[in-house]
Amino acid sequence: MRTKIILTAFVLLRGLAVGAQSIDSTTIQSLEELWRIALQKNGNQQVYTLQRQKAEADYKTARSFLYPQAGASFNGLDFLELATTPVPGELVGQPGTTLDLQFGKKYQYNAGLTMTKGLFDWQKKFQAQAAKENIALTGAQQGAFEQSLKTQLAQYYYSWQVANASTDIFSKDLALADSILKLANQKFSQGLIPITPVNKAQIDYNNVLQNIYQSEELKQLALSNIKKLTGIELENDLVLRQETDLVRLYTNVPELGIDRNLLVYPHSIASADHQSKAARAAFYPSLSLMSYTGSQQFRSDFGLSLQSSSWSGYRYLGLNLNVPLFTGFATKNKLQSATIQKQIVEVQFKDAQKQSAINDNALKTSFSNYLSMTNNSKKTFELFGENLELARQQYAEGLISVDSYLKSFEDYLSAENMYLNSLSNLLMVQASVNARK
Template sequence: MSQTLPESPTSFTLKEAIDYSMDHSFTVKNSVLQKNMTSAKKGEVRSLLLPQVSANADYNHFFQVQKNILEGGIGLMTTAAPGAVVPLQLALPNQLVPSLSASQVLFDMSHFSGLKAANASEVIADQTIKKSQIDMTVNVTKAYYGVLVNEKQLKAIRKNLERMDSLYKETIARYETGLARRIDVSRIEVSLNNMREEKEKTIRAVALSRSILKYQMNLPEENPLVLTDSLSENVLLEVEQILNTRQKVNYSNRIEYSIIESQKRLSKLDLQATRAGHYPRLLAVASTGFTPSASKIENLTQSSRWYQYSSVGLRLQVPIFSGFATHYKVQQKRIEEEVIDNNKVALEKGINLEVDQALINLENSMQSLKIQKRNLDLAQENLQVLRAEYEHGIALNIEVTTAEASLIDAQTSYYNALYGALLSKADYDKAMGNIIK
């Protein structure tokens, strides 16, 4: 029996859209994969502190067998003349050496420091995931608001179009009864055509903004998308509070600052690990194997030739001179620390600039939004009065069409100002590090 896969959701609040993007965004997924890679590297470093076991098998054929030199009158050579040189062949031409060896690090400062550095790298990987989540939150928020603003503007244009179409039909009826001129009909028809064109442009803008949101969320393009949140002017209250309180910048709230501090700690640990290259290493070693040999290769398999040997011991490795390699590696790490210190200072200045710029944009957006809201109210009121006067034969046709055009301009300016305020609020929250705590 076939099992159908669950369909992707189609309705999203802003929070749900952000949560969906966290689970499906390639940027976030890649940062998680990078964290997994860092964890694997940490395991690689840890494995160097575990026993290392290897098996070897060497075969040698000596076409000139090494001879050992003995002197007559000494040891086994008592029958030879004293001082006579006696070459003695102790080995056979064919030799097989299968062996098993093991070692265990007992003391190695570079490995111990490397493990600490691996832990620090894992912290940076976690912080990088958080940074990608913050960036994704801001991008989805801006795209979500972009759809809402365009849809709101499209709704307003459709209402304007209905009013203009009604006015057009009414003017035609008046023209047919001799109460209006032909130029009045033509003037309204021009405005009506312009409004229809504006409607089509806005429809395309809505489609584009939806595509941008789907892209940010990594939602398949063919999937339907319904946004359940609505535009609210509550953002005005939040912005007013921000501008009134002027919260002090706290660098530690910014994930970039946390990352650079972690990079500083990692650099110090890397420096320790590099300096540890001057320290000795102590290992426990063990080996076992066989050394069969024979004049003819086919005799190597004879069991009488196989005698086992085994040994255990300690190996102390003391670095004496590495051609100044460790010295130059330490220099590189010190320079790297200086670069990180410079980047930290630059980041602090950059954060201050971001916050100042965000506050200026907020003030400008708020001022623009208040003005455009007032203009919109005036344009609506003006149109309402002129429509009533036109119906009573007081106002001219051109005054009504001009008022309709002014209302459209006021609506466009208002929604652009509202969208600008929403974007400025998102940029300010990001600059202050208030997106994800």
């Protein structure tokens, strides 16, 4: 009766707490469904999507050098003092003299359209290629994050599965521990056994109850972390479906998919290579074409006329060649820095490949070991369960003592703990494997 009261009160309190806090409910049927929700709602995932959009916008900006640039302009000039030009007197009928004359009018207005087009600019070309590569780099980084996100979600999902299954097992254990404790108290009150077996039975009962509390705490912790990773609101009640047969997850050592963290490095190397080429291209000359089409108006008095007869056409076409000669070693140092950065990424890639190979081998080994340990401990757990049932029958028939019955129960609990630990470890490895598919 005491066991039923404890379990019933515990369940009711949880239900009341959830009911008071929950507004909506989200039911998850599988790990794959959990992944789909996380990929849609996870905050960091949304940031990566925005970063990819930003990279695409940056690439379009970098390609703008391919198009001509056009701009309209209007300006007015007030020549406070016109320039003086020496002129031979012969031009004005005064031979043998030189006259200082001023030409032009005091006010000048210009209105027109300026167009420029780069013909050869290798630096901007390589910068555009680097911007394009950055799109692929951002996508690869997002893929690596998704792998990490799936791994974490799978670990918390399996943690909840084991904790939830453990709660059911521990509830049955608690009922059995309670019955053994009652038997021990009865025998003690009759003076048939000393206090030691009673204390043992009480300790076993307390340990099982402690296991129930720990399992519930693990379940709540797993649900909280799942909410954080999936973007589900705190007030939303998250419900996971219990896997009916966790044993079906046990397979042979799997073939691992590619580690998506490694896919980031080739794009980083390519981007660094484009940056290095862009830095080198700063030594190259650039060639651009420019044209101006407009009109001018000259006036002696302040004012502006909009009549077409008051304006005179003004057009020109120019070619601009820019040859870098000396930049205070800045260009040289930038090239050296870009080259070193590429070398750094290449070294990091080689090291990451080695580390990934080691981790993959360790992952396969751990999976194989935990698979064997889980299958073996499960068989042992089942055998101890059979022994416990046999001990219960023998005790009821008076064939064994309370001490022997308690020993069988404690052996059963020990085997149960070993099995659940092995199962938990296996599923943590399984989480990493599943995320690589």
